[in-house]
Amino acid sequence: MSDFLQLIISGLSTGSIYALAAIGFTLLWQASQTINFAQGEFVMVPAFFILIGSRVLGLPFPIAIGFGLAVAVFTLGFVFKRLVIQPMLPHGHLPIVMATIALAILMRELVKEFYSAEAQTFPALFSEQTFDVFGAVISHQDIGNLAVSAVAIIALQLFLGRTRTGRSMQATAQNPGVAEILGVNVQRMVLYTFMINAALATLASVLISPIYLAKFSNGEPIGLVAFLAAIVGGFNQVRGALVGGLLIGVIDNLSAAYLSSEYRIAGPMILLIVIILLRPQGLLGTSEGRTV
Amino acid sequence: MTETVLSIRNISKSFGGIHAVRDVSFDVYKGEVLGLIGPNGSGKSTLFNCVLGQLKPDAGGVTVTGQDVAGKRACELSKLGVGRTFQQLSVFPEMSVLDNLILAGQEHRGSMFSRLFGPSDAGLTEEADRMISFFRLGHLRDELAGSLSYGQQKLVDAAMAFMANPALVLLDEPAGGVNLTMLGHLKERLKTYNREHETTFVVIEHNMEFVMSLCTRIVVLAEGAIIAEGTPEEIRANQTVIDAYLGS
Amino acid sequence: MKQLKILGLVAILAGLIIAPFTQATYGTYVLSSWLVFTVAAMGLNLTLGYAGQISLAQAAFMGIGAYSTALMTMAGLPWIASVVVGMGLCFVVGLILGYPALRVQNHFLAFVTLAFTTLAFLVMRNEEWLTGGIYGLVGVPRPSVAGLSLMDGTRYYFFTLGVFILASLSFWWLVNSPWGRAFKGLRENPIRANSLGVDTRLVTLLAFAIGAAYGGLSGALMAPLVQYIDPMSFTLIISLKILLMVVVGGSGYFFGPFLGAGLVIMLPEFLRFAEAYYLMIYAALVVFLMVVCPSGLLGLLSRGIAAIRSREPAERGDLKEGAQL
């Protein structure tokens, strides 16, 4: 029982990090119908920006994080939106799917060739100390990760709901045509969304890299999980992505502990197919408008 | 007594809290041109979509020439001789006008087998050309449908509804966006078609002059329910209808 | 114009017949693998390009075809029997995989088919009793035609070329028949197509099933070509590679996959000098290509031709007629 509790809590902790990636994913979808197949790499790469900052440029770690964040927001936000996605937007989903898949490979290879193919240790924000709750061993790191993610998500919700810019962004997501008429600078709002996604990815990177180490191949599982979380939660809901992320974190942790076999990865895959077929709008999502 | 082609019985449909159609019943008789009018959002298009299998009504039934068509899919209704147009533009943009029309007729010709191994046009080129000139689209025959103007696409859309020689055609705002000359022309086409083929029509339209001069009978919907039914003259003089339109 | 096209086709065909005599064994092998992958890409072009249903499962179908052929021919059965079984199997599995497409589209469909590819890979890797697990199946024989053994690379190339031409001709016939029009109708406006009597449910399933059968045929050609198959040849990456062929060439254009497969197969040969940077350059090229011509090379070409044509003072019939109205 205490094992179980422990698994749940650490599952929630990694789940909250997945949720950050999944939320970014759904934000991009809402703002510009972009499915970012490189989302996992977007989480993998900022850790290396930070490592470059601290190891190559010799910056103190907190400043290196700031440096990594700035580089990520510029490259994965601004450059990605302007140079990659924008020209393809009028041509439907397919080119974006292909381009982001290729981008994922490109980012992986760049890190592997120009930084290292080895896993890199990454300084943790929180100590690895543990304490007992009902016999379950819980680490400061788990609680810290949960807390930071929670703060980030609440801040994001407040920004989207309470500020003028945030509301303009939501209007853009719901109906760009109408938002334009109301005087919203639609392109700028979409750009903000891309930059927020990059920031969320950086945060996820900072939190997850101490656990999994920083490695070029980390993106693939993270991307898949982010997508799963977005599907489970419903693509048009930030709240959904949050619940999806937490759920996947816990399920993943439990299945790793209790059913390890050659078919382990089949579990989430089948879950995915079943959810898509039974509730294409996700567990919390609402269906996307009229067809006739 | 004239034959009933389409019989709509107690159809209701709501979306969440909106009761788009409430308990609507009426019959359509062979050879008539029935107008279906009502203010924006009164449930006309929803009623069409319930009748034609695009939406599943919450309650009620539909029969086409006496046959119950509940739960039938749109393509099966088409096979029963019911043609339609949609309110939104609905052509195949990356195909030529000719191909649009052939596609509109081909599923009613031969079998799956003959459509795979038979001629590429399913033997419909002549028929399609006739329809193209009937709607005066001759000069656009080989253009991509998506490159035509709005009004021209509307005409292609209407022409498609006739390719399968339907006994009953439901048109959702065929005149929207069509210019005045073309409008008169469209009305003549529909009348001619009605006379020559005994095709029955149900027409949704906001252009009152168009409706009044085309239709033999009119049904008026407001907030999802029928509020009046009668000849154009009766409807024109009906106070309830006038109030509904003025939104009192 | 039409004569020009036919002339071009004849020239290409002649080139394909002469090619192996100018090439070393390896060149012939690369050409053969171009033919094999073109068949798979052609199938995906039907599902994706003509019918508008995205699929990341084509490698899995190649796998089904390849394993069927390997198992049956290694058991002494004739190649042709294994093709029938492999394609039939793919057709049926394709029908089943088509069901999700009746409910969901776009990225959802992409992920369902992606999940299918992963599951198929797991079966190939884990069911050792049947598939040989990670070691795969070694020693797939090449068929013989009318007593003539095709063990020689050049002979097998001609055999592949023959099957390839047959497959292309049937594909040409299919997409130009009323069925092809129904597929396009599904892609462009499924609701309208349905209301015109096109059984969109059936057409969607058929688009998957026929596309899958082409995947199976491609696998059946591939197994004897490489003579050794393992699960790694049918992973998601291979599905993406086939998708790339279709998209880069121009999805929905008959010759799109031919061109795309050529590029995707030949490019690594040209990038050999780049060694470790090969994948990087490759990926960067794909991103670049998608950004500058999202509708593929043939899409770019046809837009170019249209632009040149419209600059000529074309006969504007609509203007003349417009004046009358």
Ligand SMILES: Nc1ncnc2c1ncn2[C@@H]1O[C@H](COP(=O)(O)OP(=O)(O)OP(=O)(O)O)[C@@H](O)[C@H]1O
């Ligand atoms: N798919 C849907 N989801 C939610 N609400 C819908 C849907 N379709 C229609 N409605 C609602 O049902 C009501 C009736 O709509 P409908 O399109 O049938 O009206 P209409 O009479 O055709 O109007 P118009 O003349 O403007 O075309 C409207 O309030 C509309 O918002």
Ligand SMILES: [Mg+2]
């Ligand atoms: Mg309407």
